[in-house]
Amino acid sequence: MERVGLFQKFHNMCCTIGEALVFFGEVLTSIVQGKIRWNEVRKQVYEQGAQTIIIVVLTSLAAGAVLAMQGYVSMSRFGAKEFVSHLVALSLVRELGPVFTALIFSGKAGAKIAAELGTMNVNEQITATRAMGVDPMEFFVVPRMLASFMVLPLLAVIFELVGMFGGYIVGIFQAHLPGSFYLSQTIRAIEFVDFFSGFIKVFFFAVIISWICCYEGFKTRGGSLGVGQHTTNAVAYSYILVIISNTFLTKFILTVWG
Amino acid sequence: MIEIKALTKSFNGQKVLDGVDLTIAKGEILVVLGQSGTGKSVLLKHIIGLLKPDSGSVKLNGTDISQLTERELLAVRKKVGFLFQDGALYDFMTVFENVAFPLVEHTKLSVQQVTEKVIATLESLDLHEVGNKLPSELSGGMRKRVALARAIILDTDILLCDEPTSGLDPLRSRDISDVIYKISRKLGCSTVIASHDITNSFRIGDRLALLNDGKVAAMGSAEQFRKSEDHFVKEFMLR
Numbered sequence: 001m002e003r004v005g006l007f008q009k010f011h012n013m014c015c016t017i018g019e020a021l022v023f024f025g026e027v028l029t030s031i032v033q034g035k036i037r038w039n040e041v042r043k044q045v046y047e048q049g050a051q052t053i054i055i056v057v058l059t060s061l062a063a064g065a066v067l068a069m070q071g072y073v074s075m076s077r078f079g080a081k082e083f084v085s086h087l088v089a090l091s092l093v094r095e096l097g098p099v100f101t102a103l104i105f106s107g108k109a110g111a112k113i114a115a116e117l118g119t120m121n122v123n124e125q126i127t128a129t130r131a132m133g134v135d136p137m138e139f140f141v142v143p144r145m146l147a148s149f150m151v152l153p154l155l156a157v158i159f160e161l162v163g164m165f166g167g168y169i170v171g172i173f174q175a176h177l178p179g180s181f182y183l184s185q186t187i188r189a190i191e192f193v194d195f196f197s198g199f200i201k202v203f204f205f206a207v208i209i210s211w212i213c214c215y216e217g218f219k220t221r222g223g224s225l226g227v228g229q230h231t232t233n234a235v236a237y238s239y240i241l242v243i244i245s246n247t248f249l250t251k252f253i254l255t256v257w258g
Numbered sequence: 259m260i261e262i263k264a265l266t267k268s269f270n271g272q273k274v275l276d277g278v279d280l281t282i283a284k285g286e287i288l289v290v291l292g293q294s295g296t297g298k299s300v301l302l303k304h305i306i307g308l309l310k311p312d313s314g315s316v317k318l319n320g321t322d323i324s325q326l327t328e329r330e331l332l333a334v335r336k337k338v339g340f341l342f343q344d345g346a347l348y349d350f351m352t353v354f355e356n357v358a359f360p361l362v363e364h365t366k367l368s369v370q371q372v373t374e375k376v377i378a379t380l381e382s383l384d385l386h387e388v389g390n391k392l393p394s395e396l397s398g399g400m401r402k403r404v405a406l407a408r409a410i411i412l413d414t415d416i417l418l419c420d421e422p423t424s425g426l427d428p429l430r431s432r433d434i435s436d437v438i439y440k441i442s443r444k445l446g447c448s449t450v451i452a453s454h455d456i457t458n459s460f461r462i463g464d465r466l467a468l469l470n471d472g473k474v475a476a477m478g479s480a481e482q483f484r485k486s487e488d489h490f491v492k493e494f495m496l497r
Contacts (some may be wrong), residue, residue: 078306123346123349124343124344125346125348125349128340129334131338132336132359132363132408133360133364241458
């Protein structure tokens, strides 16, 4: 009996992955065919960005400051407190910026996407869209996904800049480093490959988060309970996949570009 | 004209429709009666191609829509209006935007023309000064009227109404039924109404079809139903 149950679960999981891939294929097809409603994309860019930016700014400021404080304590032991700015800048651009922003984004904008689409689904608004001869994929999903592709990288850049500012404050007031020195060291620390590797990550996370959240919202069934469950799933799966894929991406990037 | 032949549909091994045959002429109002869960909504969703039959066919004006792809169906649906049980209005749009939506999507009318058409349609359904309201600010009866306005705004050839009177008090039920009757006659469209509201169905339906166990158990005019000696028809009408 247990074997049958496990087989059934495995079968269901394979079916879900297959459905999700088909779903993503349909979105890509719509984008490639140019079925993009730029007005809807613009609205989504505003909504997703506006609701996440404050958390991103607050988190990044704190993260940058904490990173600088810890870096200062550790590096002072080796007499290398001048390199705090390097530590802060590289950590933010290569790792913390992309990952933290992705996690914040999935918890805020991702959850909103899943809950909105899920509610529309259980209220038959998505079925009504099909009934009116409009492709719901084109009307609801493509704009949300495209907006995520644009907003998340932008938020990551903001996270990195504000985080560096947080580090700068600590560098000046706690480590007593000259401001101009801190800034020049920060600029010197970041090379194009650092920024580029961070960008690859954040774009990959944007695809994962928007895909999972749209898919979960789109397949929601079962009234308000279903909306709650699928929204939670969307955020949980996004978190897990962002964290796990980050490990592989980091290994890949370090192997290819160093 | 709608022609449904030997339509069958099962969900998880349970047969919901089991060889349904129906023909609805242009301009006719057919009311599909039946208890809850007898497949009335499923039948309507087949007529607009939202569900694919397991077997059988559904023809709209001669085109077998069960053979069409989703993209081809999108084009067919432009001439079919569907009134959902709970309206299914977009809650992020105002009443005006909801009703204008099909016009904006499928016509090349100017903003001025769209505005005039939407206002005229809302007025014809006794919906005054609600254009700027959100659906959540309306009563159940008004939401149904707005949903009906959206369903007919493209001067549909076929109007499908899923339980239009459910959740409404007797007076509102009568009102919405009268409105559907008036509009169907005005547009000359084929109308299929899924309902278990016997009183209003008898008032507005040209013909009635009673579903039971996935089949059409009885078919005829209101008068024929009243005089029927069929045990199931009598039992259903007494409920």
